[in-house]
Amino acid sequence: MDYVVSYRKYIPRDFEEVIGQKNITETLKKAIEKKMLSKSFLFCGPRGVGKTTCAKILARKVNNFYYEEKKSMFNIIELDAASNNSVDDIRNIINQVNFRPQYGKYKVYIIDEVHMLSNSAFNAFLKILEDPPSHVIFILATTEKNKILSTIISRCQVYDFKRISVNEITNYLRKICKKEGIEFEEDALLLISEISDGSLRDALSIFDKLILDSNKRLLSDRVYNQLGLLDIEYCLKITNLILKKEIYNVFLLFDEIIKKGVNINMFITSLSKHFRNLFLSKERRTIKLIYFSEKRKKEFWIQSKKISKNFIKKALNLCNKTEITYKSNKDIRLALEIALINLTSIT
DSSP states (O other), X not given: OOOOOHHHHTOOSSGGGOSSOHHHXXXXXXXXXXXXXXXXXXXXXXXXSSHHHHHHHXXXXXXXXXXXXXXXXXXXXXXXXXXXXXXXXXXXXXXHTTSOOSSSSOEEEEEETGGGSOHHHXXXXXXXXXXXXXXXXXXXXESOGGGSOXXXXXXXXXXXXXXXXXHHHHHHHHHHHXXXXXXXXXXXXXXXXXXXXTOHHHHHHHHHHHHHHHTTEEOHHHHHHHHTOOOHHHHHHHHHHHHTTOHHHHHHHHHHHHHTTOOHHHHHHHXXXXXXXXXXXXXXXXXXXXXXXXXXXXXXXXXXXXXXHHHHHXXXXXXXXXXXXXXXXXXXXXXXHHHHHHHHTXX
């Protein structure tokens, strides 16, 4: 049997399986049940959050097709506007819309990355959106709503998809691990969820890569190593040395970090996030905003007791300034070492 990536293997087949977009899926279900369907939809939001997935589910539901039904391919026409963005591409659609579907009730046109259409294509498309045939539904999807003409937006029912939360992605990955018999640490799943930046598709892509490299054992230290990220253990150690003002030991530890294969471009970002977690650990109400296991949260809380809020604020500002400027320096390592000297010098 051919290998199937997790994103394809676990793609939602019904609205109930869609993660993190309950308000939208519930509204779409009611619209279908009450037969109050718009002729044109605009699905907006970040990549990998379920826009195209929901569009395909909606297209099947309005035609009463099951997921496996092959005849749905005659009713669902997909167009990627990133590579088909000319006025001729839109005219091809206009020439087709008057033909009624062979099966089901509706022909559904899903146009992905619709913001990539040229101005002339948008103007041509506007005419068909104003008065589409009764058997046609348009679903437009975009990651950049601000680039869509207001005249297009005004003719669509707009749905704003949100980033999927760390907890929702973690829960989803946990279910896959249990189903696939994968050994995992909670912190490993939380780390994947956090760096995916709200995109379930990105999280699953990272997840697949790590599983292939680790023989079905998803451990947090391996996640850090394979992604070239700075391990929390190093963050805790380097912060302790900074607090003790042991600058030469800081340099030695930084050298060890580089030799271990940590992505140097991610170093200051990881350190910034660590100081952010320490700041949140100063107040019990905000510890819940730290997406790590309870064991890690306790370690942050213990270290936060050794450091003042004022120190953390200065450290965050310094890290932020370094992050903005260090890549323009010809010697990135030197720029980061200067930042570490400055961090050790905070009073």
